[in-house]
Amino acid sequence: MEVGRLPISASQRGKLIAAGYTTLSSFSSLSPSHLARAVWDWILTIDNLVKRGFTLVNRCCTCRYCEESVDHLLLHYLKISDNEAAEIMRVASHSHRLDGSAGGCGTVNGAQTAWDMLHEEEMFPRITTSCEDLNNILGGGINCKEVTEIGGVPGIGKTQLGIQLAINVQIPVDYGGLGGKAIYIDTEGSFMVERALQIAEACIEDMSECGGLLRKDFQACQLKMHPNNILENIFYFRVCSYTEQIALINCLDKFISEHKDVKIVIVDSVTFHFRQDFDDMALRTRLLSGMALKLMKLAKDFSLAVVLLNQVTTKYIDGSFQLTLALGDSWSHSCTNRVILYWNGNERYAYIDKSPSLRSASAPYSVTSKGIRNSASNCKRIKMM
Amino acid sequence: MANKQISQMGLPKSIANVFAARNVFTAKDALSLTEFELMELLDVGLAQVTSAVAHISEIVCPPYQTALSLMELRVQNEHLAGHLPTHMKGLDEALCGGIPFGVLTELVGPAGIGKTQFCLKLSLLASLPASYGGLDGHVIYIDVESKFSSRRLIEIGVKSFPEIFHRKGMAQEMAGRIHVLRPASLSEFTESLQQIKVSLLQNQVKLLVIDSMAALVTGIGGCSTLFREFEHAAPRQNTLGWHVSFIKSLAEFSRIPVVVTNQVRSQSRDEICHYYFQVQSWNETIEDRTRHDSHLVAALGINWAHAVTIRLVLEAKSDQRFIKVAKSPISPPLAFPFNITSSGILLLSDDGIELTGPDINAIHCQGLSLRFCWVNLQKNIEWMPKTTIGHYLKCGALNADGIHHLVFLLVAFQWNNFIRTDKLKLFNFTDHAM
Numbered sequence: 001m002e003v004g005r006l007p008i009s010a011s012q013r014g015k016l017i018a019a020g021y022t023t024l025s026s027f028s029s030l031s032p033s034h035l036a037r038a039v040w041d042w043i044l045t046i047d048n049l050v051k052r053g054f055t056l057v058n059r060c061c062t063c064r065y066c067e068e069s070v071d072h073l074l075l076h077y078l079k080i081s082d083n084e085a086a087e088i089m090r091v092a093s094h095s096h097r098l099d100g101s102a103g104g105c106g107t108v109n110g111a112q113t114a115w116d117m118l119h120e121e122e123m124f125p126r127i128t129t130s131c132e133d134l135n136n137i138l139g140g141g142i143n144c145k146e147v148t149e150i151g152g153v154p155g156i157g158k159t160q161l162g163i164q165l166a167i168n169v170q171i172p173v174d175y176g177g178l179g180g181k182a183i184y185i186d187t188e189g190s191f192m193v194e195r196a197l198q199i200a201e202a203c204i205e206d207m208s209e210c211g212g213l214l215r216k217d218f219q220a221c222q223l224k225m226h227p228n229n230i231l232e233n234i235f236y237f238r239v240c241s242y243t244e245q246i247a248l249i250n251c252l253d254k255f256i257s258e259h260k261d262v263k264i265v266i267v268d269s270v271t272f273h274f275r276q277d278f279d280d281m282a283l284r285t286r287l288l289s290g291m292a293l294k295l296m297k298l299a300k301d302f303s304l305a306v307v308l309l310n311q312v313t314t315k316y317i318d319g320s321f322q323l324t325l326a327l328g329d330s331w332s333h334s335c336t337n338r339v340i341l342y343w344n345g346n347e348r349y350a351y352i353d354k355s356p357s358l359r360s361a362s363a364p365y366s367v368t369s370k371g372i373r374n375s376a377s378n379c380k381r382i383k384m385m
Numbered sequence: 386m387a388n389k390q391i392s393q394m395g396l397p398k399s400i401a402n403v404f405a406a407r408n409v410f411t412a413k414d415a416l417s418l419t420e421f422e423l424m425e426l427l428d429v430g431l432a433q434v435t436s437a438v439a440h441i442s443e444i445v446c447p448p449y450q451t452a453l454s455l456m457e458l459r460v461q462n463e464h465l466a467g468h469l470p471t472h473m474k475g476l477d478e479a480l481c482g483g484i485p486f487g488v489l490t491e492l493v494g495p496a497g498i499g500k501t502q503f504c505l506k507l508s509l510l511a512s513l514p515a516s517y518g519g520l521d522g523h524v525i526y527i528d529v530e531s532k533f534s535s536r537r538l539i540e541i542g543v544k545s546f547p548e549i550f551h552r553k554g555m556a557q558e559m560a561g562r563i564h565v566l567r568p569a570s571l572s573e574f575t576e577s578l579q580q581i582k583v584s585l586l587q588n589q590v591k592l593l594v595i596d597s598m599a600a601l602v603t604g605i606g607g608c609s610t611l612f613r614e615f616e617h618a619a620p621r622q623n624t625l626g627w628h629v630s631f632i633k634s635l636a637e638f639s640r641i642p643v644v645v646t647n648q649v650r651s652q653s654r655d656e657i658c659h660y661y662f663q664v665q666s667w668n669e670t671i672e673d674r675t676r677h678d679s680h681l682v683a684a685l686g687i688n689w690a691h692a693v694t695i696r697l698v699l700e701a702k703s704d705q706r707f708i709k710v711a712k713s714p715i716s717p718p719l720a721f722p723f724n725i726t727s728s729g730i731l732l733l734s735d736d737g738i739e740l741t742g743p744d745i746n747a748i749h750c751q752g753l754s755l756r757f758c759w760v761n762l763q764k765n766i767e768w769m770p771k772t773t774i775g776h777y778l779k780c781g782a783l784n785a786d787g788i789h790h791l792v793f794l795l796v797a798f799q800w801n802n803f804i805r806t807d808k809l810k811l812f813n814f815t816d817h818a819m
Contacts, residue, residue: 007421007424007431008430008431009424009428009429009430010424010425010428011428087430091431153687153690154687154690154691154693154696154712155690155696155711155712155745155746159714160714163714183449184452188633188691188692188694189487189488189633189636189637189694190488190694190714191452191714192481192485192714192715193452193455193456193459194456194466194481194715195714195715196452197456198715228453231451231452231453231456232451232452232453233451234451234452234453235449235450235451236449236450236451236452236455237447237448237449238447238637239447240387240447240630240634240637241387241413241630242387243387243412243413243416243417243445244387244445244446244447246416246417246442247412247416247441247442247443247444247445247446248442248446248447250416250438250439250442250446251439251442251443251446254439254443255449269691271691272691272692273630275626275688276626276627276629276630278626283417286419287417287419290419311687311688311691312687312691313687313688314658314687317661321658322658322659322660322661323658323659323660324660324661340660340662342660342663343742343743344663345742346741346742346743346744347741347742351660351662353662360662368717369717
């Protein structure tokens with residue numbers, strides 16, 4: 001590994017390179033003090049001179065005043081103290097380990113076997129979307145520990161799905177849910193509390209019905225949830241610029257460590273601030289990929305689901321305009337799963353565009369006054385209010 | 386928040402100085418760089434950079450609220466939990482009380498359908514005292530195409546709320562609360578937005594109306610043509626980017642309703658877009674083509690369509706006008722038939738017709754007879770309810786001056802079909818043009 005790639009400050013790197021250490025292997029076997037001393041091997045020291053056949057009085061060759069000693073040279077000339085050297089060594093050995101070229105004996109540090117991962121996956125139930133067809137194509141629901149991107153044209157129901165998920169994550173464990181809390185990051189101002197209340201009430205109704213059917217021995221269905229309790233467990237952040245969006249995602253791990261039962265983070269929508277007023281596309285790509293990485297890390301570390309809602313744009317491919325999700329090609333690699341919501345005739349459909357474990361399929365769903373439900377093409381929909 | 390100075394954030398002196406030395410002054414500059422880039426730039430170790438970025442992020446990060454506290458706050462502090470009632474019962478029910486505060490509501494429809502009438506009515510409602518269901522506040526009306534008619538406003542007021550307006554001085558007070566701005570260009574509009582922000586902070590303004598947004602972008606503002614339809618007008622989407630965010634944030638922090646009108650343009654066949662996985666059979670394409678031929682599309686593009694929260698589509702189908710709730714997070718897709726009367730807009734039925742499918746977004750203009758805002762007949766500014774030009778000509782209700790005026794207006798309006806400027810010969814009407 002190149003020294004140029006190590007995460008150390010520029011001046012430290014410069015010193016290493018000037019001393020002739022360009023790769024990790026050249027100093028990885030040294031101890032910090034050795035490194036500190038070895039770095040300035042090129043200075044003419046007494047030993048070197050003696051080696052070359054010059055006998056001199058013990059004076060430092062540069063200042064010609066003090067007695068030459070290791071500490072004198074360290075302190076005054078290269079200013080690479082023992083501390084700095086220790087730091088460089090720590091970073092170097094850490095990077096070395098990650099490289100995997102550490103002699104290759106036994107398991108690689110930090111890896112997990114596939115068998116363990118399978119067991120882990122089974123421990124976390126998926127978050128239902130309240131629509132059976134949609135759940136089926138998603139393999140049961142939205143998966144925890146993964147980043148799912150959902151995109152569609154305006155008015156197709158992205159925010160509705162987001163609110164539904166924020167409420168469904170709170171379904172108690174007894175009823176097959178996760179019993180967790182939700183973080184809703186709103187960048188467009190489309191979160192309407194009245195709608196969340198409606199969906200929460202409908203969810204509680206469904207749960208009591210379900211509970212009544214399944215647990216006839218249970219006394220009075222034990223469901224003490226009130227819609228206000230559900231609303232209380234949704235943490236709402238309103239973000240007004242991309243700077244705030246990045247800052248918020250930086251702070252999320254601290255927030256989630258304080259509120260341990262957050263099980264889903266919904267960003268509605270991740271695109272909005274990055275589409276307005278952005279001239280430097282390269283910067284945008286860098287910021288977006290940084291953000292995606294942080295979100296993935298969040299999902300993995302805290303075992304929660306991350307759902308990103310995206311907008312659409314048109315792209316000119318093969319002589320015609322096609323609809324595609326916004327933010328460009330490099331962003332399309334950032335998410336683990338991708339679901340596209342679209343109109344098919346008079347019905348709303350969801351299509352699994354990209355997933356490592358699910359096959360491409362589409363399923364119909366509908367948006368009713370109760371939230372996202374199965375597509376009911378033959379039964380009459382209840383009018384709202 | 387994004388422009389907060391790093392020097393005021395309480396970072397340790399040494400690192401704050403380094404930031405300043407490298408021209409990284411605001412939080413936005415700092416957070417726009419990745420941690421490695423910052424390390425390169427500032428020449429400090431990774432740990433220091435990480436902790437500095439974490440500190441900055443914490444300060445810039447917006448505060449959180451639970452959805453419950455959000456709701457309670459709104460119910461307590463705001464009129465009807467944050468809605469401006471439109472006095473159209475069906476629409477108010479569909480929108481959970483009325484036009485919501487803090488978000489952008491868009492009115493889109495072909496020319497002459499009633500968007501400006503709706504805006505006038507809303508301005509009036511916002512200025513009414515609270516006892517009559519109003520917001521008791523000032524209204525800022527940005528009138529790009531000079532369509533604002535104070536005479537019409539008073540007429541609506543007198544007909545809808547006679548008990549208020551017949552009292553002495555009330556009409557003056559109500560009308561005095563409506564401030565009309567007429568920016569002639571996009572840059573003037575930008576300036577006035579900044580001023581509006583300041584006056585919003587003084588908490589007197591309760592409604593912002595922008596009529597119309599599309600005219601600003603296409604650069605034709607200030608001339609008094611009454612009708613406009615653009616064929617294949619290519620809106621420059623980027624020019625609106627900053628304005629959209631700014632208006633949305635204005636609406637948010639001051640918690641006022643913002644109503645914006647938009648125009649329509651016709652949709653060309655190659656604009657019909659699908660995803661790559663939507664395979665179109667041959668039969669379907671024929672059907673789609675005929676379907677879309679008669680469709681108009683909202684101007685300003687898909688980016689704008691994403692940015693608005695509520696979209697109300699006004700259209701005319703088989704000689705009846707409809708107002709449709711096309712995009713709304715709180716309402717089902719309902720269409721209400723309506724008419725324009727002397728007291729504003731009147732819904733013919735409070736039970737909306739529920740439309741399934743993407744048809745709710747379609748904008749029809751069939752059987753729409755021209756509506757003239759005013760035509761100077763015999764030197765009178767008169768209201769002409771919907772009547773066809775042909776009818777007028779047939780019954781000879783126009784004198785020579787009137788016909789001249791009419792023809793001038795028609796030529797200014799880009800119909801697909803021809804109109805001869807020969808005074809009395811108007812021909813080539815299609816059944817849905819006239």
